[in-house]
Amino acid sequence: MLLEGGARNNAAFLKAELVDEISLVLFPALGGRARSKTFEAGEDGLAERVRLNLDSAEVRAAVLKRNSSAPRNSYASDHRTDDKVTRFRIRGRRRAPQT
Numbered sequence: 001m002l003l004e005g006g007a008r009n010n011a012a013f014l015k016a017e018l019v020d021e022i023s024l025v026l027f028p029a030l031g032g033r034a035r036s037k038t039f040e041a042g043e044d045g046l047a048e049r050v051r052l053n054l055d056s057a058e059v060r061a062a063v064l065k066r067n068s069s070a071p072r073n074s075y076a077s078d079h080r081t082d083d084k085v086t087r088f089r090i091r092g093r094r095r096a097p098q099t
Contacts, residue, residue: 003019
């Protein structure tokens, strides 16, 4: 099952232990309401998003999976211990407005 949502929705599924895997996908656009805790669609969906040009993207993290030997609500990265890959880095710039 694919879960898309903001902070409340994500937290509810995590607390209910209904999440087995976390995969983060980033798009070169930002959107959301001013008071949102995360980037989520506002009343008009993503109509008010800020479009960005993606200059580069570097995957430096692995998918998080529930660690069966860890305490409840604990997640561990599934990358090998010898990997030096530890986080995500994205660079972009704001697109010029279309006329």
